[in-house]
Amino acid sequence: MREYESFINNKRAEMKPSGFFVERKSLHSSLFDFQKDIVHWALRRGRAAIFAGTGLGKTRMQIEWAMNVHRKTGGDVLLLAPLAVATQTIREGEALGYTITMCRSQDDVQPGLNITNYEMLHKFEPIFFDGVVLDESSILKSFTGKVRTELIEAFAFTPYRLACTATPAPNDYMELGNHAEFLGVMGRNEMLSMFFVHDGGDTSKWRLKGHAEDTFWKWVASWGVVLEKPSDLGYSDDGYILPPLTITDHVIEVEGELAQTLSQRQKARRETIEDRAATCAEIVNATDKPFLVWCDLNLESELLTAAIPGAVEVKGSDKPAHKEKAMLDFAAGKIRVLVTKPKIAGFGMNWQHCADMAFVGLSDSFEQVFQAIRRCYRFGQTQPVNVTMITSSREGATAENIKRKENDFRNMVSEMVKYTKEITSESIRATEREVTEYDAKIPITIPTWLRSEQIAS
Known part of the structure; x- marks a missing residue:
């Protein structure tokens, strides 16, 4: 070593x-x-x-x-x-x-x-x-x-x-x-x-x-x-303790065999869009709280926006000005329900005012799901956050899988932090002990009696 x-x-x-x-x-x-x-x-x-x-x-x-x-x-x-x-x-x-x-x-x-x-x-x-x-x-x-x-x-x-x-x-x-x-x-x-x-x-x-x-x-x-x-x-x-996070499955029973492969899951999602959208709309319309709805397909987004009064849709083909305004209006509470995709709005936004969200279509990227949840479940959130995963019986339950990946991620991050915390802490605190650097602004004037030629003479 x-x-x-x-x-x-x-x-x-x-x-x-x-x-x-x-x-x-x-x-x-x-x-x-x-x-x-x-x-x-x-x-x-x-x-x-x-x-x-x-x-x-x-x-x-x-x-x-x-x-x-x-x-x-x-x-x-x-x-x-x-x-x-x-x-x-x-x-x-x-x-x-x-x-x-x-x-x-x-x-x-x-x-x-x-x-x-x-x-x-x-x-x-x-x-x-x-x-x-x-x-x-x-x-x-x-x-x-x-x-x-x-x-x-x-x-x-x-x-x-x-x-x-x-x-x-x-x-x-x-x-x-x-x-x-x-x-x-x-x-x-x-x-x-x-x-x-x-x-x-x-x-x-x-x-x-x-x-x-x-x-x-x-x-x-x-x-x-x-x-x-x-x-x-x-x-x-202090001030950095997160409230509880609850991730639950809402599985819709439909006819057909359980999907085993990625292509089969995608086919099952396309064929159950209307059922999943209707179920989500029922959940969102039963409350007057802010709600964030994540989807994966444009048709899901269209059906949800039509079925939820006042919902605003943000899709990839929208002009940047519309995307920006909708996301900021949701943050300001001017929009109660925002319907969009993790790859569009899954990074950077602070939506701690919202504590309820649903996934109607899931990407197979855990990172996208993780980042989407973090728009609401982040330091500064004061309410318990509830996440509903809406899937069909052909896709199978996803919440447990998400929870498992979340736990795996947390464990891995803990290991990384454990490895770096002492080094990082020492490095950061070391800057506190550094002596202030002198930034010279005025040229120094040497007295004549200190000049080398005077000493030599």
Whole structure:
């Protein structure tokens, strides 16, 4: 083990901090202690990632980080975010007393903080920005390889870079590799060859070398902070205790054999759309509470919107302006029921005002289901959250499967946090002990009696 660590340390160049020091007390007073320390650490690093559980205040941390980069450099900072999340971020900035300009192209950029959607990146000149923030940066892996490469290459020379996202699955090494490459820490392929071995013919199956596990997570913790709750870094969890989450099955009995394969499940879903939509509408119409309805097919969405009075539909073909307005109106309570898909609205939105949701059509992606539930089930939620999985008897019960995957995910995250918490906590708190750097503004004047020529004479 020691020989391997020595090999790694000799082989790779340590990415030293490339940021700057700010007085912790100068950070915005509304930030909690753990948020201030994370921002303080990320500014010192210069290029860093914040992997934090939903509702821990990543938006405020990234805004404060961006503002301090602007103050230090006098240059502009670009924040990239999913659709509708940009407007949500602007409002968070206003709450901090900061102005963030919504931009559609480089022509809209104003001095200071600017924000746009990922889809608009091609209309900007990254070289003109001193800092960049990727909000919901895990969205990188949902993009095509072309867009992922474009993001990495576009900001390769940006001095200050911050990536913020929810805690990744510990075995999602590609996501960690994408982040390391974006931050300029190490290329993804180099990371894989250094820490991993390849299992069989499936190129997505990489596993950590047995003797490299500890070294790998130490390396991750050197440029990324990982936490699910404040106590993971030694802070109080006051205000960060989630209410109960209940996931239940509502199985509709229909004729036909139980689907065994993916294609059979998809066929069963298509053939039971009307039954599932009618059942969901009955549940939603029986209450006057805010309700979030997730579907997977356009026909499901259309039937649900027609059967639920006042429901607003957001589908992929809608114009960006409609999508954004509907999601923000739902957040503001102007819409009681929102019908949409996880791949459209499953990232970034804060909908803690809503505690009831239903899945009428399920994607086979656990991550999409997980992220969709987290729009409501996140820190700041005060009510018990109820999730109803509506399926037909041909699909079988899904709630137990979701619960099992949820438990597996939680266990894996706990292991990752356990591996990194001491290293990360020590790293973050170490910035508190650093001596303030002297930033010289006026040239020093040396008295004549100290000059070398005077001494020589």
